[in-house]
Amino acid sequence: MSISIVGSVAFDTLESREGTREKILGGSATYAAIAASNYTAPSMIGVVGKDFPKNYFDILSNRGIDISDLEVKSGNTFHWTGSYLDNINSAQTINTEIGVLDNYHPLINGKNANAKILFLANNDPDVQMEAITKSKSPVIAMDTMNLWINIKKESLIYVINHSHFLFINDGELKMLSGEYNLIKGASWAFKTFKSLKYLILKKGEFGAAIFGRGADEYFTIGAYPLASVKDPTGAGDSFAGSFLGFISDKDFNWQILKEALFIGTITASFTVQEFGPDSLLSANKQDLDIRLSLLKKYSSL
C-alpha cells in the first residue's frame, strides 16, 4: 500500500452564497482519498453507518480506493451541517450528528498498517493517536483544524510530535504557535516538534507554501485563479490527499515536494468550484494537466 488515509467519512449539509446541498458525500478521508486516487491507489480507513448508500461505496472503489478498512456499523453516518454565508473561506458549524463516529477506534489491517505513508486526515486527535499506534508506516502525515487546537490541544501536540508532514492553514498556525507572523510560526513548529520534516501551509485564495528544515527549503505559490468558489469544503483534505498521493511512490526530494505543492493546489481548485466532491470526481487527467500547466505558467518568470 502506498498510502493509508484515516479520517472522517460523512454526510455534509452545506450552504454558501451559491446555494445549498443536503446530505451529500463528505468527510476528510473521503476528499483526501478521492484526491490521492488521481496519483496512486490509496486505502481509506474510517467508519460509516448502515445509511451510507451503496453508490457511494461504488464511487470510491471504482477509483481504485481500497475500502477494506472502511467499517460499516449499525447507526447513522456522521452528519455535518456547515455554513459559508458569512465567510466563503471559513466554515461555521451549524450542527453535528456524531453517529457512528462516537467512540470510533480505527481498524488498520496488515497491508494498510504497512503503507509507505500514513495520512491522518482531519479528525479527533485521540483517533489520530490510536491510528499511529496501530500503524507501522515509516512516514506519518497529518492535518487538523481550529476545533482541535481549541478543545484537544494536548492530544493534538502528541500527534504532531509523531508526524513528519504537517498540513495546516494560516489561521491555525497562528493560533497553535501564538505567533502572528507565519514565518515565525513555522520556525516555532520546527523547534517545538522534533519529528517534523516538512510543514505545508495552506493559505486558501492566497495559495500555499512548504517549509523544510534545510537551508533555503522554502517554496511558495499562489492559488489557481478561480472566479467562483461555491463550496470550500474538502479543499484542505484534497490538497493534502493529492500532495501525498503524488509523492507516495517517489523519493521525497525537494524538487518532488515543490511539484507536489502545485498538485495539491490545482486539485483543491477543482474541489471548491462546485458543491461537494462532484467537480473533483469529474476532473480527468487532462483537466488536471491543463490547470497544472497553467498554474506553472502563472508562477514562472
Next chain:
Amino acid sequence: MSISIVGSVAFDTLESREGTREKILGGSATYAAIAASNYTAPSMIGVVGKDFPKNYFDILSNRGIDISDLEVKSGNTFHWTGSYLDNINSAQTINTEIGVLDNYHPLINGKNANAKILFLANNDPDVQMEAITKSKSPVIAMDTMNLWINIKKESLIYVINHSHFLFINDGELKMLSGEYNLIKGASWAFKTFKSLKYLILKKGEFGAAIFGRGADEYFTIGAYPLASVKDPTGAGDSFAGSFLGFISDKDFNWQILKEALFIGTITASFTVQEFGPDSLLSANKQDLDIRLSLLKKYSSL
C-alpha cells in the same frame, strides 16, 4: 524624466508591537520615490512645511530624486499618527494634522509634466485628478486606500478611469468591486475602467499578483519570507514605486512586468522590517539582488 511621483510627504508617528517612533520621515510620495530611486532618477512632487528638516531634503536629493517640485509652504508638514497594535497588516489612524496638505494644488513643471510615467501615490483623489490634468505623461499609474473608497468614491473612480496601472490591496479591491472573490474583482475592474491595462494586487504577507487584459496575463508570487515585520507603513508605496521605477526605462512587456512584481515585493520587504524608511534607505544594490535571487528561488520549480 522617467517617472514623476505625486503624493503625500509627511511626519509619521507610529506604534506597533515592536515599538514606537515619533515624527519620522513618511508619506506615500516619499516611500515611492526612495524605492523608485534604486532603479531610476524620479521626481517627487508634493508639499512640506517650514518644519521639514534640511537633512530630509538631503536624504532625498542624495539619492538622485528631483525635488524641484517639492514645495515648501509656511505652516506644518502633514503629520499622521497610526497604530498597528491590533493588526500588523492594517493601520488604525489615531490622528491626522493636515497642515500644509490642506488646499494643496500640485505644481508640475515642464520636465516633470512630460515624464514617461506619472505615478499618483496614495492621496486625496481630487489632488490626483488635478495632477492628471496638469500632466502630459502618456502613462498614468495610481494607488489608493480604503479611506478614499469610503469618503470620495466618485472622485476616485474618475481617477481610476484615467489610469493605466492600478495598485490596490486585496481588501480594497473587495471593497471597491463589491466582489468577495479577488479574481472576479479584477475582472470587474477591467470591465468598469476602460483605460486600465494592468491591475497589481498587493496581498501583504501573502504576496502579490498582476492581472492584464491579455489571455493568460496573470502572474502571482508569494511574499519574501520575513520573520519580523516591525512597521508596514510605506510597504505599498515602496512596492509601487520600485515596480514603476524599474519599468520606467523599459518596454512594458509581460516579461518585464513579471520581473517588476519581484522587484516590488523584495523592495517592500526591506521597508517593513524596520520602522520608517530606514531599512529601505540602507539597502544597497547587493542587498536587493540577494533578496531578489532568493525570492526567485523560493518561487521557481
